Amino acid sequence: CLAMGRSRACTLLLHGAAGPAVRGTAGGSLTAALGRWGLSAAQSAAAGAALRFLAEPPVGSSAGPARFLIWAVTGAGKTEMIFPLLQAVLDAGGRVLVAAPRRDVVLELAPRLSKAFPDEQVITLYGGSPERWKRGSITLATTHQLLRFREAFDLVVIDEIDAFPYHNDPMLAYAARNACKKEGKYIYLSATPPAPLQREAARGRLPHAKVPARFHGHPLPVPRKLKIFPVHRCLQQRRLPLPLVRSLRASLSRGAQVFLFVSRIRHIAPFLELLQQSMPDMPMEGTSSVDPARADKVMAFRQREIRLLVTTTILERGVTVPKSDVYIVDANSDLFDEAALIQMAGRAGRSKDDPAGRVVFAAPQWTRSQSLAVRQIKQMNRIAGKGGYLRIEFR
Missing domain, CATH: 3.40.50.300 (P-loop containing nucleotide triphosphate hydrolases)
Structure with a gap:
């Protein structure tokens, strides 16, 4: 009613008559x-x-x-x-x-x-x-x-x-x-x-x-496992797992923009603080659906003014950054189903100039959703190879 106006049983409702459907020949x-x-x-x-x-x-x-x-x-x-x-x-x-x-x-x-x-x-x-x-x-x-x-x-x-x-x-x-x-x-x-x-x-x-393939003919990046303790424990202990920090530094050193997905909005600010302590010279920000400055931060991220962006699944779709790596912490969360994991992983490797971007599933344990996501990505790569849609070196 707010969007289209109040509708009452006593109000006249009109609709037009449709002509026959046409065929797209x-x-x-x-x-x-x-x-x-x-x-x-x-x-x-x-x-x-x-x-x-x-x-x-x-x-x-x-x-x-x-x-x-x-x-x-x-x-x-x-x-x-x-x-x-x-x-x-x-x-x-x-x-x-x-x-x-x-x-x-x-x-x-x-x-x-x-x-x-x-x-x-x-x-x-x-x-x-x-x-x-x-x-x-x-x-x-x-x-x-x-x-x-x-x-x-x-x-x-x-x-x-x-x-x-x-x-x-x-x-x-x-x-x-x-x-x-x-x-x-x-x-x-x-x-x-x-x-x-x-x-x-x-x-x-x-x-x-x-x-099953992107236009540049490279296979989809297959997510890598990174076993770390959960985010809530990182926040309790006020420190990040060293393997995660090393991997993030490697991504940033190669010039990639880093999407770092977390499962809950409340984790963004404290996790971002730990990241800033570990890499104080690296420009980074956090954003979510409740952030009024989200659009500005995403634009700054696209323009490389921000190098690492901590976010939620609000950015799992519709955002393309040419050279980007993807990290999903607490990838074992119930909030991350197979579809969400695939969509988040899909932020990497989209550009012909950086078709092999990194995707990391960081979690204390491996779940069915993670397995299904990896399986679907690998299956699409196999179909693309058999169909001749990948470059010769990947078939």
């Missing part, structure tokens, strides 16, 4: 559809599979519009992969929606979509957006804004299907389902799909394509 030529976007081989294979899915006859049913999953590793370039899909539907006269979980992601995507589609009107929707009553051929919105629509789009692309707030929120899943025409199509994007979607894909019930 890509002009009949996959090569032509993919050629203009400069995709890598792995990206092209996934986008081609998705284009064939869009060209299939509508199969609207009681289960809702047909779905397709693009399962792409972190840093694979998911945004670029959807450009030919949007183009195919737009060329057929359809309307498309791209939904992302957070406002900052939406604002980052808006100029990229406008640049990619200069002849289309891109409408950006989020809480307080001035464009909420405008109509465009491309709508970019936070997932909450999907409540505004009923059977309005021929194609709905949902980015980061596993992320808060979309994940495990029935209301938002309902809104997304209703935003698409009954005979329209869904595209899900994720580096870490929820377990139910993974099971559907494995059983052949959900058509999907995997993108």
Whole structure:
């Protein structure tokens, strides 16, 4: 009600009638559809599979519009992969929606979509957006804004299907389902799909394509184990484990920016103090979801004014720093599931100039979540090697 106005049983509610869904035929030529976007081989294979899915006859049913999953590793370039899909539907006269979980992601995507589609009107929707009553051929919105629509789009692309707030929120899943025409199509994007979607894909019930490699052709960095005592003990004893300090110094000495993830906001300030005592000449900061200066600190980190940033999972997505190493302390925490560990690890090795960034799981013990995260990363590297998506020296 705060976002969209009060709704009462006695108030007239209006909705428009949807026209028939269009099919994205890509002009009949996959090569032509993919050629203009400069995709890598792995990206092209996934986008081609998705284009064939869009060209299939509508199969609207009681289960809702047909779905397709693009399962792409972190840093694979998911945004670029959807450009030919949007183009195919737009060329057929359809309307498309791209939904992302957070406002900052939406604002980052808006100029990229406008640049990619200069002849289309891109409408950006989020809480307080001035464009909420405008109509465009491309709508970019936070997932909450999907409540505004009923059977309005021929194609709905949902980015980061596993992320808060979309994940495990029935209301938002309902809104997304209703935003698409009954005979329209869904595209899900994720580096870490929820377990139910993974099971559907494995059983052949959900058509999907995997993108197991980044554009630079290097394998994903495999996390290393570092056995240390837990953070709360570090804080009690007022000292850091020597192996952790040595490893951090090695990362900083090689010129890397260091993400250091902790499991709890309350650990950031005291842990940062211990780090500053151990490395007094190194500029470092801490930030979290409750920090009003978070955006400024992240910008300073990107610009190398800050070399080490202690943070929480608030920065597990959407932040790309060209030369970075990742440390996750208390990696055995219950708050770090497989998906979170993979997303945090995905901050390293994203740049072609530093494709082999370090990832360290620092913890007193090894957990199932850590094992599953490492297993999935290694599995993607194997698939990439077999598919010929890695540079020759890594196959």
